[in-house]
Amino acid sequence: EPEVTQTPSHQVTQMGQEVILRCVPISNHLYFYWYRQILGQKVEFLVSFYNNEISEKSEIFDDQFSVERPDGSNFTLKIRSTKLEDSAMYFCASSPGLAPYEQYFGPGTRLTVT
Amino acid sequence: AQSVTQLGSHVSVSEGALVLLRCNYSSSVPPYLFWYVQYPNQGLQLLLKYTTGATLVKGINGFEAEFKKSETSFHLTKPSAHMSDAAEYFCAVEGSSGSARQLTFGSGTQLTVLP
Numbered sequence: 001e002p003e004v005t006q007t008p009s010h011q012v013t014q015m016g017q018e019v020i021l022r023c024v025p026i027s028n029h030l031y032f033y034w035y036r037q038i039l040g041q042k043v044e045f046l047v048s049f050y051n052n053e054i055s056e057k058s059e060i061f062d063d064q065f066s067v068e069r070p071d072g073s074n075f076t077l078k079i080r081s082t083k084l085e086d087s088a089m090y091f092c093a094s095s096p097g098l099a100p101y102e103q104y105f106g107p108g109t110r111l112t113v114t
Numbered sequence: 115a116q117s118v119t120q121l122g123s124h125v126s127v128s129e130g131a132l133v134l135l136r137c138n139y140s141s142s143v144p145p146y147l148f149w150y151v152q153y154p155n156q157g158l159q160l161l162l163k164y165t166t167g168a169t170l171v172k173g174i175n176g177f178e179a180e181f182k183k184s185e186t187s188f189h190l191t192k193p194s195a196h197m198s199d200a201a202e203y204f205c206a207v208e209g210s211s212g213s214a215r216q217l218t219f220g221s222g223t224q225l226t227v228l229p
Contacts (some may be wrong), residue, residue, distance in 0.1 A: 004157070008210040031215060043158070043204060056215050091157060100146055100165035103217060105158040 002026040004106035006092050012112045013082055021077045021109045023092030030114060032075045033093040034067065036060070041084045043091065049075065115206045116141045120220035128228045133177075133192040135223045137205030140186065147188040148206040148217065151177055158204065164188060175199070200227045 005024045013019050025032050034046040035079055047057040066078045075094075078084055089110050093103040121136040139145055139169040146165050164172025169181040175198075179190045188205060202224050206217040 033216070035217075042221050043206075043217075044221040045218065048215040050215075071193070093158075098215060100163065102148065102160045102163055105150070105159075107155070107157040 004092055004094055004104050006090075006106040006109050008109060009107065010110045010112070012114065016081050019079050019082055019111065021079075021090050021092075021111070023075045023077070023106055024073055025075055025092065025094030026096075026104055027073070029094035029096050029104070031055075031095045031097065031103075032067075032069070033095075034077045035091045035093065035105075036088040037083055037091065037108075038085075038088040046077075058090060079111075082111075084113050087111055087113045116145070116218040118205050118218055118220035120203075120205050120223050122223055123221060124147065124224045124226065125229055126226040127195045129177070129197055130194050133190070133195045133199065133209075133225065135190040135203050135205075135225065137179075137188045137190065138186050139188060139195050139205070139207045139218045141190060141207055146208045147179075147181060149173065149177070149190050150219075151187075151223075152202045152204060154201075161190070161203075195227045197227050197229065200225055 028073050032049040037043045040077045045058050047061045048055045064080050068076050087110045091108045092106040095101045095103045117140045118140045132170045139159045148163045149161040151161050152158050161177050162171050164171050172178045177192045202222045205220040208217050
């Protein structure tokens, strides 16, 4: 069964450094998403991406964040200058269309900012 | 705007007992409702979803949920718990308006199954 994959599974970085989290969505899906979960808190929506542009973003997704689909298979989330509060589990998801299609989630990347 | 409230951050049941995980939602448009499960060190896996039609929906692993509009609820049940059901469960809502593409999650309920 096709699945969403994410790399790395765990990333440790120093405050102020740039990080890129990578995702490979399911191949025939059209919509892509990033969510994050700070330890002990809710899963929160960051951004959705369709047709090579951002379709929605939350207040969390400020100028420090960017997304890209560089080559038709990968979907990346970049954090330009990481802060301690960016430490979280980041989930990528993809879906073949809008609701009622479900979103398929990857296993997540745990980002630790020190 | 949408929100989800899951009552009980931790629920413990004995193996073979009924599982009931509570979810209430708030949505300004007719909602689409989802239950996801997260096993340790894994991603979120869809258990079941309600979009339109029958209000009692059946999912994987023997779980089901009933959409009750009057109570704004979407509680998850399973008649007989199994040890393998121990995991964290998330209720989520998505608005059915055309531009809605984000899931709003509840805080999650950690289910423990006792032998």
